[in-house]
Amino acid sequence: MRDGYRRASARRNFVLIGALICLALVMVLDLTTGPSGMPLVDVWHGLLAGPAGDDRMVATILWQLRMPQTVMGVLVGACLGLAGLQMQTILGNPLASPFTLGFSAAAGFGAALAIMFGSLIPLPGFIVIPACAFAMTLVACALVYLIARLRGATPEILILGGIAVLFFFQSLQSLLQFLASPEVLQQIIFWLFGSLLKSSWTSVTVTAAIACACLPFIAGSTWALTTLRLGDANARSLGLSVEKIRRHTFLIVALLTAGAVSFVGTIGFVGLIAPHVARAMVGEDHRFSLPLAAMTGAIILIGASVFGKFISPAAVIPVGIITAVAGVPMLFAVIAKRGQRGLA
Amino acid sequence: MTARLVLRDVDVQHGRAKVLSGVSASIKAGQIVGLIGPNGAGKSTLLNAIAGQLSTKGKILWSGKPVDARDIGFMPQQCQVRADLSVLEVILLGRHEQLGWRIADDIMSAASRILAFFAIGDLAARSMQTLSGGQQQLVLLAQRLLREPQLLLLDEATSALDVRHQMHVLRLLKDYVARTGALVLIAVHDLNLAARHSDTVMLLNGGRLVGHGAFDTVITPDVLRSVYGIDAEFIPSQSGISVILPLSPTSIEANPMEETP
Numbered sequence: 354m355r356d357g358y359r360r361a362s363a364r365r366n367f368v369l370i371g372a373l374i375c376l377a378l379v380m381v382l383d384l385t386t387g388p389s390g391m392p393l394v395d396v397w398h399g400l401l402a403g404p405a406g407d408d409r410m411v412a413t414i415l416w417q418l419r420m421p422q423t424v425m426g427v428l429v430g431a432c433l434g435l436a437g438l439q440m441q442t443i444l445g446n447p448l449a450s451p452f453t454l455g456f457s458a459a460a461g462f463g464a465a466l467a468i469m470f471g472s473l474i475p476l477p478g479f480i481v482i483p484a485c486a487f488a489m490t491l492v493a494c495a496l497v498y499l500i501a502r503l504r505g506a507t508p509e510i511l512i513l514g515g516i517a518v519l520f521f522f523q524s525l526q527s528l529l530q531f532l533a534s535p536e537v538l539q540q541i542i543f544w545l546f547g548s549l550l551k552s553s554w555t556s557v558t559v560t561a562a563i564a565c566a567c568l569p570f571i572a573g574s575t576w577a578l579t580t581l582r583l584g585d586a587n588a589r590s591l592g593l594s595v596e597k598i599r600r601h602t603f604l605i606v607a608l609l610t611a612g613a614v615s616f617v618g619t620i621g622f623v624g625l626i627a628p629h630v631a632r633a634m635v636g637e638d639h640r641f642s643l644p645l646a647a648m649t650g651a652i653i654l655i656g657a658s659v660f661g662k663f664i665s666p667a668a669v670i671p672v673g674i675i676t677a678v679a680g681v682p683m684l685f686a687v688i689a690k691r692g693q694r695g696l697a
Numbered sequence: 698m699t700a701r702l703v704l705r706d707v708d709v710q711h712g713r714a715k716v717l718s719g720v721s722a723s724i725k726a727g728q729i730v731g732l733i734g735p736n737g738a739g740k741s742t743l744l745n746a747i748a749g750q751l752s753t754k755g756k757i758l759w760s761g762k763p764v765d766a767r768d769i770g771f772m773p774q775q776c777q778v779r780a781d782l783s784v785l786e787v788i789l790l791g792r793h794e795q796l797g798w799r800i801a802d803d804i805m806s807a808a809s810r811i812l813a814f815f816a817i818g819d820l821a822a823r824s825m826q827t828l829s830g831g832q833q834q835l836v837l838l839a840q841r842l843l844r845e846p847q848l849l850l851l852d853e854a855t856s857a858l859d860v861r862h863q864m865h866v867l868r869l870l871k872d873y874v875a876r877t878g879a880l881v882l883i884a885v886h887d888l889n890l891a892a893r894h895s896d897t898v899m900l901l902n903g904g905r906l907v908g909h910g911a912f913d914t915v916i917t918p919d920v921l922r923s924v925y926g927i928d929a930e931f932i933p934s935q936s937g938i939s940v941i942l943p944l945s946p947t948s949i950e951a952n953p954m955e956e957t958p
Contacts, residue, residue: 358821576790579786591840636782
């Protein structure tokens with residue numbers, strides 16, 4: 354029995370290592386693709402030479418343009434994957450994703466607000482949109498959190514509160530779009546597409562800092578989240594403070610989502626699919642499924658970035674569009690694999 | 698000094714309905730206590746109240762102190778698992794507070810022992826989703842015992858088991874009590890099972906404790922008629938414990954059903 358468990362754990366570790374290798378490969382592929390092209394050898398030399406390399410063109414393209422986008426893609430994909438799995442666990446709902454509770458709608462409204470009235474906000478120009486998107490995501494989180502505090506943090510209350518918040522911010526977003534001039538409307542819509550082209554080392558630093566701040570809690574709650582998968586009644590009877598873990602995880606999900614979408618815009622489906630892929634491959638033990646969901650999210654997003662640059666090198670298609678289109682067949686594939694055992 | 702569970706004027710209210718009213722008892726550890734009574738009598742409510750899952754009035758003390766979650770192993774009535782976790786993983790979660798990134802050898806050994814104790818070692822690698830209701834019940838019971846609780850609260854924990862497994866589990870509980878001196882409170886509907894495997898019984902009716910003591914002193918033909926609304930025959934058996942054979946219901950409307958949590 355013990356050997357069987359060790360074998361199962363070893364297999365899961367192999368899957369994690371495989372995912373890590375896969376992620377490294379797509380990252381390299383992402384670095385080699387772009388409007389100006391760059392062979393693998395040049396990328397390799399450029400990486401070894403560092404940002405201050407002799408070949409200024411290679412150094413600039415690689416370290417100032419592509420690298421921030423690639424690293425941002427990894428961070429955003431990982432944050433959405435992690436947030437998605439945690440969300441599905443605390444809500445016991447396979448349809449949940451970081452956007453279920455209206456976080457993306459709130460971020461979109463914040464961004465639209467900043468695009469329209471950014472000049473009135475006393476912040477440096479490059480940070481106004483992400484700051485507003487981030488702040489609005491936290492406002493959405495606070496609203497749902499408040500509802501959960503008042504009525505109990507049950508999955509039903511969280512989902513219903515989230516849907517109310519989602520519609521509220523979507524309506525406000527629509528109102529701003531209705532009032533905006535055609536030029537401003539175009540900017541709002543481009544932001545909502547979700548694109549890694551908006552990445553910079555500043556956005557990478559901020560998103561990485563948020564993710565790092567959340568990691569200790571995520572690592573510390575792996576067993577609690579796994580226990581929650583036994584159902585509320587079992588988890589509670591095993592001494593788990595179900596509502597507390599649900600509220601704390603909800604805050605972490607809000608932070609991760611805000612960190613992810615504030616800089617690059619709305620990116621759908623990653624947070625929904627990555628958890629399903631992770632569970633299908635390593636099961637429900639969150640020691641394995643959380644890191645795999647993060648890596649799967651990153652692989653999907655970087656893969657979408659590569660695909661976008663490959664099919665349209667001149668005008669890169671935003672990753673948000675590709676993940677939404679590619680997400681549907683991927684979801685079908687996951688459903689087919691899981692079959693009658695269910696997705697939850 | 699033997700531990701003791703003390704209930705003092707325990708009341709539980711669901712909305713306007715009082716589902717438990719003035720329950721008082723003092724129960725010595727080292728025994729299996731059968732919690733019996735008709736549907737809606739308050740058995741589940743009492744177990745949930747002792748487990749700290751409900752807000753209550755009155756006092757519930759274990760060894761003179763309020764019940765600590767670490768002392769108890771509670772298995773509620775509705776606890777089917779739908780997650781794709783293996784049996785061994787579910788057993789290990791019985792000690793989720795002590796688990797780290799690597800499972801400690803002593804916890805793994807304890808899980809192996811408990812699987813062997815319940816004779817379900819062959820299920821260790823199976824997913825919970827592939828088990829029958831009865832098999833899941835066995836696994837979840839084993840999980841609770843991994844915590845080695847001093848106070849084990851079981852709400853119809855053998856309801857999905859066949860007769861052989863019911864007897865097996867109740868014998869295991871008896872061994873567990875003999876080994877650890879724990880107190881087991883088990884809600885059961887089968888009166889014959891309660892008679893055979895409980896040291897004492899507590900009879901609840903309409904949210905009140907109406908009898909507490911040895912089975913044959915609590916359950917009599919008159920009590921069956923007034924509490925359960927049935928006429929029954931008590932057939933002597935070789936074991937010395939009478940077998941209750943229900944004959945006919947007296948009146949069904951005499952026992953209004955109440956909501957249980």
